[in-house]
Amino acid sequence: MRGVFLLELGAVLLSLTFLARLAGRFSFSPIPLYLGLGLLIGEDSLLPLDVSREFVDLGAELGVILLLFLLGVEYSIDELTAGTRRAYRPGTVDLTLNFLPGFLVGWVLGWSFTAAFLLGGVTYISSSGIAAKLMRDLGWLGNREAPAVLSVLVIEDLVMAIYLAVAAALVIGASVGGAAWSILGSAALVGVVLVAASRFGSRISRLVFTHSDESVLLGMLGIVLTVAGLAEQVRVSAAVGAFLLGLAVSGEAAQRAGRLLGPLRDLFGATFFLFFGLQVDPGAIPPILTPAMVLVVVAGTTKLVTGWVAASSFGATAGGRRRAGALLIARGEFSIIIAELGVEGGLEPQLAPLATAVVVGLAVLGPAAVHLTGVIDRRGVRDAIVLYGGRHDSHAVVSTQSPREVEKRGDELHIETRESLVD
Amino acid sequence: MTTPSTVEVDRTPLPGIGLRLEFVIGDGRRIGVIHRQRGGVELFISHPSEPDLTATSVDLTASEAATLTELFGGSVFSHELSHLREAASAIVVDWLPIETGSRFVDRPLGDTELRTRTGVSIVAVIRDGKAIPSPPPRFVFAAGDVVVAVGTVEALAAATEILRSEA
Numbered sequence: 001m002r003g004v005f006l007l008e009l010g011a012v013l014l015s016l017t018f019l020a021r022l023a024g025r026f027s028f029s030p031i032p033l034y035l036g037l038g039l040l041i042g043e044d045s046l047l048p049l050d051v052s053r054e055f056v057d058l059g060a061e062l063g064v065i066l067l068l069f070l071l072g073v074e075y076s077i078d079e080l081t082a083g084t085r086r087a088y089r090p091g092t093v094d095l096t097l098n099f100l101p102g103f104l105v106g107w108v109l110g111w112s113f114t115a116a117f118l119l120g121g122v123t124y125i126s127s128s129g130i131a132a133k134l135m136r137d138l139g140w141l142g143n144r145e146a147p148a149v150l151s152v153l154v155i156e157d158l159v160m161a162i163y164l165a166v167a168a169a170l171v172i173g174a175s176v177g178g179a180a181w182s183i184l185g186s187a188a189l190v191g192v193v194l195v196a197a198s199r200f201g202s203r204i205s206r207l208v209f210t211h212s213d214e215s216v217l218l219g220m221l222g223i224v225l226t227v228a229g230l231a232e233q234v235r236v237s238a239a240v241g242a243f244l245l246g247l248a249v250s251g252e253a254a255q256r257a258g259r260l261l262g263p264l265r266d267l268f269g270a271t272f273f274l275f276f277g278l279q280v281d282p283g284a285i286p287p288i289l290t291p292a293m294v295l296v297v298v299a300g301t302t303k304l305v306t307g308w309v310a311a312s313s314f315g316a317t318a319g320g321r322r323r324a325g326a327l328l329i330a331r332g333e334f335s336i337i338i339a340e341l342g343v344e345g346g347l348e349p350q351l352a353p354l355a356t357a358v359v360v361g362l363a364v365l366g367p368a369a370v371h372l373t374g375v376i377d378r379r380g381v382r383d384a385i386v387l388y389g390g391r392h393d394s395h396a397v398v399s400t401q402s403p404r405e406v407e408k409r410g411d412e413l414h415i416e417t418r419e420s421l422v423d
Numbered sequence: 424m425t426t427p428s429t430v431e432v433d434r435t436p437l438p439g440i441g442l443r444l445e446f447v448i449g450d451g452r453r454i455g456v457i458h459r460q461r462g463g464v465e466l467f468i469s470h471p472s473e474p475d476l477t478a479t480s481v482d483l484t485a486s487e488a489a490t491l492t493e494l495f496g497g498s499v500f501s502h503e504l505s506h507l508r509e510a511a512s513a514i515v516v517d518w519l520p521i522e523t524g525s526r527f528v529d530r531p532l533g534d535t536e537l538r539t540r541t542g543v544s545i546v547a548v549i550r551d552g553k554a555i556p557s558p559p560p561r562f563v564f565a566a567g568d569v570v571v572a573v574g575t576v577e578a579l580a581a582a583t584e585i586l587r588s589e590a
Contacts, residue, residue: 141477144474147436
């Protein structure tokens with residue numbers, strides 16, 4: 001029995017590895033593939049696999065906590081305040097344009113307010129993981145629109161801290177007062193964490209930070225889980241607690257947290273997406289395909305508009321605005337975390353399949369759109385060099401000609417030059 | 424040393440990534456560096472015809488970036504770098520004497536290769552009670568000079584050893 005369990009777990013992890021590599025090769029996100037694998041091996045699926053539920057359950061919970069903790073670690077409080085001031089306007093446009101599609105579709109489908117509120121969150125939040133990875137991989141961090149995109153993502157992540165607190169309260173059936181309590185609770189928790197960090201920071205550091213990576217790893221994990229558990233106890237979601245703790249961690253602690261807990265997050269994060277996919281009955285997908293397709297088209301377009309607005313406010317031209325829009329299209333980790341809240345609360349049964357379909361659609365479409373804008377850029381740049389002269393010495397012959405003379409020299413040379421400029 | 428020209432440098436925080444410093448060069452392209460929070464520097468230059476788009480970017484480790492800065496002869500952004508490093512480890516200022524027996528007496532500062540070998544930056548040299556800020560690599564030491572250097576405790580200890588070594 002034990003051997004079978006290990007065999008199955010090994011097989012699942014190997015499949016995840018394969019999917020991660022596949023996604024990495026094409027600069028795509030592995031998240032839709034993890035979700036898909038979950039769908040494939042779930043209970044009611046074609047290939048049911050009886051992976052120990054308890055392990056996957058626990059792994060998924062740790063995954064969410066670590067995803068949010070390390071997301072908080074990425075940012076410092078200074079960055080958050082500076083970023084929000086500049087991108088306040090695009091942030092508002094982003095929230096309005098992208099929350100409404102999900103919320104309205106939920107409303108049209110006759111869902112409860114809470115379920116529609118959750119679907120609004122699913123369509124609102126872009127995947128900062130996918131966008132940041134694409135920018136790094138393509139070397140776009142030096143682009144004019146880069147700070148615009150990153151500022152929008154920061155605002156979204158901040159809004160998420162409040163949104164998750166409210167959503168968690170609504171899901172357990174709290175009233176407006178209950179939701180307010182939940183927000184106050186998270187604010188109080190931030191206060192406690194910040195005071196503790198500034199007052200006992202050095203003492204905690206001395207306790208946790210030694211030269212041994214092992215004790216740092218265990219200590220960090222212990223603190224994260226304790227704070228997440230406390231948050232859950234006072235009815236603030238564990239995820240929010242972990243995120244706030246991450247914000248409070250900075251400096252050397254942040255770097256080591258990233259290095260040591262990063263691999264754990266990857267393992268348990270993948271487990272979480274797999275787990276979410278496992279819960280979805282593949283048979284529930286076809287009935288929601290129409291609203292899913294509507295949402296993919298609408299919520300993809302509204303992000304393009306958001307990116308366009310954000311990039312213009314940072315002074316970018318058409319190319320930069322196009323790239324910013326495309327970068328924001330992908331939805332990912334957060335959307336699934338929101339949908340999972342609904343599943344845990346036993347809300348609308350269509351929420352999980354619809355969220356899965358929308359995230360898979362947009363997580364594939366987003367990077368595809370980004371690569372497409374890259375192709376458009378290269379074509380534009382190439383034409384500009386051929387016709388109006390670039391600074392590449394090897395093409396100086398062409399670049400000294402006026403555009404008309406280039407045309408006159410015949411297609412053969414023209415095409416040849418173009419080819420040589422592609423790479 | 425020529426006075427540093429007054430090129431206007433744009434500072435843009437990239438939340439979650441680091442800090443971007445850039446300026447526009449003569450032909451209209453933007454050139455700059457991104458200091459990563461996680462360490463390391465990215466050097467980039469924009470496209471000649473599409474200044475919003477990065478044409479080429481190069482990832483450098485902290486020591487590669489320091490070497491490149493040295494090749495340029497003098498660091499405009501050393502305060503930026505040290506500011507960022509401060510977060511990772513304690514940066515200290517120390518006063519390192521050039522004693523009479525040292526092999527660097529009458530030799531240029533560049534020969535010590537302090538930054539390459541230890542990561543320590545020399546911010547000034549004190550001679551006859553007067554501070555000479557940002558001495559160039561060709562600055563020649565005399566016995567009795569005191570080097571004002573910035574770096575980690577370990578790096579400064581290593582630098583002291585090097586400056587003390589006899590001819």
